[in-house]
Amino acid sequence: MxxxxxxxxxxxxxxxxxxxxxxxxxxxxxxxxxxxxxxxxxxxxxxxxxxxxxxxxxxxxxxxxxxxxxxxxxxxxxxxxxxxTTPRNAADAPHPPKPPAVVDPVLDPLMRGILERLAISEAVARTKYSSGKPVQDTPREQALLDSMGDRAAQYGLTPAQARTFFRLQIEAGKLVQTALLARWKREGGAPGEPVDLATRLRPALDRLGASLMHDLGRLCALPDGPLRMARIHQARERIAKAAKLEALQRAAFDEATSGLCLSAPPRIWTLSVRR
Incomplete structure (x- = not known):
């Protein structure tokens, strides 16, 4: 065995x-x-x-x-x-991820700066709702327009171009504030906590103003014509889509970007509020 x-x-x-x-x-x-x-x-x-x-x-x-x-x-x-089993051509190989959307180095910073200013306008509306201050502040608006007109040449702009641009920023901001204040009045309150207007919000707007002037000067230095208008339109649509703007935000954004490099505003928004 x-x-x-x-x-x-x-x-x-x-x-x-x-x-x-x-x-x-x-x-x-x-x-x-x-x-x-x-x-x-x-x-x-x-x-x-x-x-x-x-x-x-x-x-x-x-x-x-x-x-x-x-x-x-x-x-x-x-x-x-x-x-x-070895891939014989590019069609057989795994597809690489799609490249990010093309960014316009001139228009995109300007468009994003405009959106940032509108976001600050929402914070201003919250503060004005708490304090009871009116949306219209004529002395403040006039001081801003005069300051930007005086500094326009530093950025390659004419005083009329600078004033028109910031006039539209002011009107777009007031559009946001007026609509939000009416909404919060109906709802009986505003979300979030108010931020001090004099010490925080207005200094932030002033700092942003210099950046916007710089970006606007770069845009207006480009040759005027259909190509520049096409770039403005493409950047506006791309940024608005990426930001997923609501109806009010989109209306204000369109207003704020409607007079880039113009010497006079193309239109002024008016907003009626139901009492």
């Missing part, structure tokens, strides 16, 4: 050695088969570059007719399967 077990053990050991040898031979042929086999040499495959432009449309069909039998045939078939 013991001799039978020893014989079976010895036979199993020999079989494992043979299997190991065959496996090593197959792996060696996979690595060297491209040089030893004429079919592999004519397949047009490069380990670093993939299939060359002169390779046949199916690597499996190229290698199969010349593939020998036995272990070497197994190695060639394995190479063929590898080639068959």
């Amino acid at each position: 013991q001799s039978d077990s020893n014989a079976l053990f010895a036979r199993g050991t020999r079989l494992r050695r043979v299997a190991t040898g065959l496996t090593a031979t197959a792996l060696g042929l996979i690595c060297a088969g491209a040089q030893a086999s004429p079919a592999a040499q004519t397949s047009g495959y490069d380990a670093n570059a993939g299939l060359s432009s002169s390779a046949p449309s199916s690597a499996t069909h190229t290698l199969a007719p010349a593939a020998p039998h036995g272990v070497r045939g197994l190695a060639v078939r394995l190479v063929s399967q590898t080639l068959a």
Whole structure:
């Protein structure tokens, strides 16, 4: 009984050695088969570059007719399967993520600055709702327009261009404030906490004004014509879509961007409020 077990053990050991040898031979042929086999040499495959432009449309069909039998045939078939699963052109490769939308280096900063000013106008409305101050502040508006007109030349603008631009910013801001105050009056309260107008909001508006003048000067330095108008329209639509503006915000944004580089506003919004 013991001799039978020893014989079976010895036979199993020999079989494992043979299997190991065959496996090593197959792996060696996979690595060297491209040089030893004429079919592999004519397949047009490069380990670093993939299939060359002169390779046949199916690597499996190229290698199969010349593939020998036995272990070497197994190695060639394995190479063929590898080639068959390799992407052969750009259409087979995974698609890269879509590039981000094209950003206009001149218009986008200006459009975003205008949106930022409108956002501050919402904070101003919240403060005025709490304090009871009116939307209209004629002395403040006139002081802003005079200041921007005096500084216009520093940014390559005419005084009329600067005044028109900020007149429209003021009107757009008042459009937002008037509509929000009416809404909050109907609802009986405003969301959020008020922010001090004199110490925080107006200084923020003043700092933003210089940035807007700089960006507007860059835009107005471009040649006037259909191309500039097209860029303005494209940037306006792209920024508005990205910001997901509500109806009130979009109306104010359109108003604020309607007179870029003009010497007189094209129109003035009027808003009637139901009492």
